[in-house]
Structures are given as C-alpha cells and as structure tokens.
Amino acid sequence: MMRREEEGVAPINFMWHLVWDFKWDLLKGLLTAVNVSIAALILSMVIGMLFALARMSRFKVFSIFASVYVNIFRGIPALVSVIWVYFGWSLLFGHNFTVYQAGVIALTLLYSSFFCEIFRSALQAIHKGQREAGMALGLTRGRIFRSIMLPQATKIAIPNIGSMYIGMIKDTSTFAIIGMVEVVRVTQNLNSTYFQPFVLYTAAAGLYVVIAFLVDFIFRNAELNFSYPPQGRLAKFLSRKKKKRIEGLMKST
C-alpha cells in the first residue's frame, strides 16, 4: 500500500485540540439547540394536547381539522419548515421573525402533530371503565379529564415524549441554514477556518449523543416517578409528608 504522501495527498493531521480550544463555542451552540428545542417541546405538547382533544371531539369540524393538520405537518421535513417560516412568512406577512422565533415555530408546527398522535393514543389506551367510574361518582367532565385521564395518559406517553424530544434536538441542526448559531453552525464555522471535518463533526456528533443519553436518563426517571406506586426518588421524597399524614389518620380513625 502506498503512503498518502506518495499519492500527493497531505498527511492526516488530526487536530483534536480544536475541540478543547473551542469547547465554549460548541457548548454555547448546544445550549442554543437545547433552548430552542425545550421551548418548542413545551409549546408542541400544549398544542398537541389541544389537537388530540379536537381529533377525538364529537364535533366533526374539529376532528377533521385536527387530522388534516396532523397529516400535513408530520410529513414536512424540519429543513423545509424552518425556511418556509423564516423566509416565506416574512414575505407573506411582512413580519420578520428572529432566528430563534423561526426555529421554535418551525419545530412546534411539526412536532405538535406528532404529540397530537401520541396523546390521542395515550388517552385512548386508558380503559373506558376509568371514565365511567368518574362519571358514576358524579365528577364533571373537566375533573375527569384533569384528575383521572391526564395523569394516566401522561404516564403512558412519557417514553414517546422522550424519543420525540431527542428527534427535536437533532432537527435543530437544520437551523444552521437560517444562521442559528447552534452545534452544526458552530462546527461549520470552525471547519471553514481549520478544515478538520472529521475532528469537528465527531465532536458535534458526540454532543448530540451526550444529550440523547441525558434525555433518556431524565425520561426514564420521569417514568419511574409516574409509575404506580411511584418508584423514583423524587416521588418518594415528595410523598413522604403525605405518607405521614395517612399514617396519622390510620392511628386516629
């Protein structure tokens, strides 16, 4: 085998120190990605829940609207969505979104359609006896939803919310195209100066993977805390006081 120099190709010189030198830039990019995706996560969950309720509504107008929305937006790639929001809407409405706003809106449009489906299936997975028990006890529809359906649906949906969120973080990488200084944009900028694609993009991939592990850990924990009875440390800590009160009642009754 010929050596690279003999082929006239420059020797490989991996400049791994770049990762350390620009750690703050990379981390700041990551922070931006996390920031945008968390804002979009919260909005998507709220809007997705409203769409889920609309989709299950007795009123045809709502359910048709919701299912059309879902089927359109879950088919659009994030890259298309963000360009459409950032450049398209500004032409249409004459209003310029900031890069941050455009990113949050683009993600929310897409992921609220996924969350609609996640919440709908979670609500429908609850045994119908739960609802009937609430009705038989004379609870209002709002109370049945808040206190019986929602907590149980949340528990069912948690693992799916976790994987959706990992997808959202990864989709922020496409926002480099509108100039958001997130992980990929930082990497591109560094690469154009140092031409170290292997080193720099390995670092970028590493950051996404670390976040994915972290998200997985957080959502596994959330699942534990939402199990019946709660298994997680947080839930156990929070229910200490409650347990004491029940013990007190057991003695006094």
Next chain:
Amino acid sequence: MPTSSNNEVLMELSGVRKTFGTIEVLHGIDLQITKGSHAVIFGPSGSGKSTVLRCMNLLEEPDVGSIKFLGNEYGPGSGRKEDGKRGKSIDLRRKVGMVFQQFNLFPHLSAIDNLALPYRAVRGGSVHEAQERAAHELNKVGLLKFAANYPSQLSGGQQQRVAIARALSLDPELMLFDEPTSALDPELVGEVLAVMRELAETGMTMVVVTHEMNFAREIGDLNVFMEAGNIVATGGSDFFENCTNQRAQEFIGSVL
C-alpha cells in the same frame, strides 16, 4: 333481614328502551325500587341486566322512557309535562353509587385518595377533611391499614371493597352493583359479599346484578328475572321457592 318500613318509591323506570346500533337490547323496562329494598337482577348473559343497571345512573341514556328519582325525571320521558322537573344527570349520579365488575379503581391513586379525590371534587372542603372521611369509610370495609397502598398492591377482593367504600363515601341514596364478584377468584368472593351483606343490613337501598344465586336468595326482597331485554318474572323474597314462571325456574335450577 329488615324490609322497607315505608313503601316510598326511590327510583322508577317506566318504558325504558335502549338500542345499540340497530339492536334493541331493552324492550321497555318498568321497575320500581322502593326505599330500603334490595333488588336482585339475574338472568342469562346478554339479557340486558347490566344495561338496566347502567341506565339507572345514566351511564346509558335511555332512548325511550323515563327514570324518576327523588322528584326529578331523566331520560327522554313520556312527553307529559306533569311528570316532574328535568334533572341533570350529574345530580343523579352524585346520589347513586355504582360498583363495577372490574372495580375501576383509579390506578394512579392510593386507596385513600381513590376515595378522597372524588369526595373533595363533589363536596369541596380541605384535603384533610376528605382524607378523614376516606379513612373512616376504609375502616368500615376493614381496609384502613391498606390506605396508602395502590390498587396494584391489593387483591381483587380488597380492590372491590375499596370500590364499595369509594361509592359509599359520597352518601348515596341508592347503590348499584354490576356483577361485583364476577371478576374475583372464588376464594375472594366471600369478603366482598360480606361487605355487601353488612351494607344491606344498614337499610341501604341496593340493586344488584349477580350470578351469586345463594346471595340473591339471602338478601333479595325484590327478585327480577330478565331474558332477551325483557323483565320476564319478578317476585319477593319467596321468589326462589314459589316462582311460577317456567323459564325463570329453569334458569334458577341450572345455576343453583
């Protein structure tokens, strides 16, 4: 067994019909439940027993007919204005307790909160008041020491006793039992029947759909035999001995 001292009618079903899809499952049910009585509804599967019971707390809205309860009228009614003022179904449900075959406890709440949450939602007041009442009711069914347990940590019999306590905590005027022991292991049936027997002795008005014929014979002072969406035969506490309806006799003979 104490029988009702007065003959005040607590709930009256007249001409109740119910259709699911294209199939009519109730063909006009007339039934009077007097205060303090213990009605038992039995009959083969698919005869409409559970549907009658579910109409009594409007989990199923009758398509035709009316339900009168505490001076209010529910369902589409007979069309006559003088029948009584229309009631809201939520008001009826708050005075009618229901126990389900599958218990339907709330799995995300401890036993005590299964009682306290509905109590507080219906009555208001503080968490402490609700839990005190809940503890009192759990104690009555012998489950106070399981107050902090979740439904998944209780046996079927215990879960059903919690469900009974949950319904009782709202001080119902009428208790409905929809095959309360059918989902239980045979050895756990006894503890649930014991709680129901005790409840019957306090004079609570009860309507029980059951296949436990011995229990029916013991507490039933109004026995209702249903088949194919009709009430075929009714009778008092001597029904099992002196029933003249041949179909009912056959059924009793086959299950006893």
